[in-house]
Amino acid sequence: MMVESASETIRTTPSNQNGVSSLSSQSDGGGGREGGSNGDTNGEISPVDLLHLQQQQALQAARQFLLQQASGLNSPGSNEVKQSPVQVPVSMAMMSPQMITPQQMQQILSPPQLQALLQQQQALMLQQLDLSNFSTLKQLAFQQQLIQMQQLQQQHILNLQRQGLVPLQPTAHIYIKASEKYVCITISLLLFCVCLCLPSHEEHAGSHPLYGHGECKWPGCEALCEDMGQFIKHLNNEHALDDRSTAQCRVQMQVVQQLEIQLAKESERLQAMMTHLHMRPSEPKPYNQPLNLASSGSLLKRDSDAYPEGLPHPPTSAATPITPLRQGPSVISSSSLHTHSHSHTHAVGPIRRRNSDKYCTPIASELAQNCEFYKNADVRPPFTYASLIRHAILESPDRQLTLNEIYNWFTRKFAYFRRNTATWKNAVRHNLSLHKCFVRVENVKGAVWTVDEVEYQKRRPPKMTGSPTLVKNMISGLGFGSLNASYQAALAESSLSLLNSPPLVTPPSAASLNMLHVGHDDVSSTVEQVNSNGSCSPTLSPQQYSHPVHVKEEPTEVEEDSRPVSLLAGVTHSLPLPSDERDLEEDLPTEELE
DNA sequence: TACGTAGTAAACAGAT
């Protein structure tokens, strides 16, 4: 008798709304605007026109960029794409809002790309401020516009944050005394991005740099004006050319100069900080790894080859304050991009995936950092189902979950899994059954699923030992060049295990945890497997296995017989250890070994 | 090219 689950047999209809083709068409659509002239006939270029001019220039590059991405995805074997460094054309930093929304930008761009974009925009803004040929009045106008834009940006970004589309961004506040009051210039990387994504009409829709939100923006004025006409009248009456206005102009000019100086200083400081954070013992050659748009490539590729010269490079280490942006949107974007490029354009695209699983951040840290992001944003987590399931189980108090609880965890943690339930639930069940590392335990209440850490670590043969270059590169890229790969992996895995095992261990110090995070963040599960002795893996309490268990057979697994029930041996050292693992055992601090 | 891993779809069966 065949009984089909209705929920499981619902076919998901292909969704192309986020597909590459859509993006391409969008870019084409955006490109349709690029023919527009700036309307600058008298040779004078206003700040607004400058912005528009750069946006127009950005259109071309952005289209090219997107098409490049799309074509690369359409031809999976393309080495060009694989080897192309993660970069964002400078002009893309000024991408037109008509082309790409912030959300789309997150989906399209990988984290480093997004960061690069934001920082390029920042740099461009700084350049804007540095235009020395601006007349005083234009400087004033620009400054006013800058402030106006900030207000709009802040409003916009708040909306985005409420929608969970934008993680909280680090900002820098610069207070400068202007006239009678202090002007707070908030530098937010994302603001610059969002700013340019604002509808263009907001920039010059019958606006005046000195008029905004119904009031006069003349320094120290704040007179209420119902409309532009009234404002113009007010402007001519109250701020006519006289000594007072001239003096105010001078003051404002100084304000702008101070801003420029301050911004230059802050920018320099920022760059120095980033340079410092990116310092590595040795500059590894960009290995011939396929570019994982998701995160691997981004995390592994260094700024030198990934970002344009002279522009601030997005930090990638855990020490960077821009972590949320680094992780959240990042992974996602590429994942989404990749996903939708597949022939079978399911609404739930495949998690591509191995790279993510291997090189991307581990779930623990990733989720810890972007918990809210994944909860709210409809973006696919860059982890394999197996990884997610494992994490869900290990995160539970008893390290065991029923299938339904696993489902709930997925939907609770990821907005992405609140739709297309049939697809991913099937995948979850499939993974549970397929992978030996997931052990079904008969419980009083029913069946629960547990994780056999040893099996999980064994899932993939220790390829890392076979490709030391990869490990070395990754490790050195993290600034751990002096440590061997296995130790790094051990540290990494330990950190995850520690994170996953709150009841078992005392939390490591913040510093060590952070450091471990860094290691694991970028090395992730491929390295995890190196540390397969399970000594620092979450301890499986024996009482969990007092019930019958169904040990799955995996034909591909070798030495199946050499090991009794791996469950119970899950945290013991009874298994013969590969040399690397023995090294781990020897080298690992006792704290890590627990 | 072969192989392994991963995601998806689907068929099927047992349990509730």
Place this chain on the structure above:
DNA sequence: GATCTGTTTACTACGT
């Protein structure tokens, strides 16, 4: 009978 749970197979894509 419907639904859930679990297993298995097939296919595809990707990375090594």
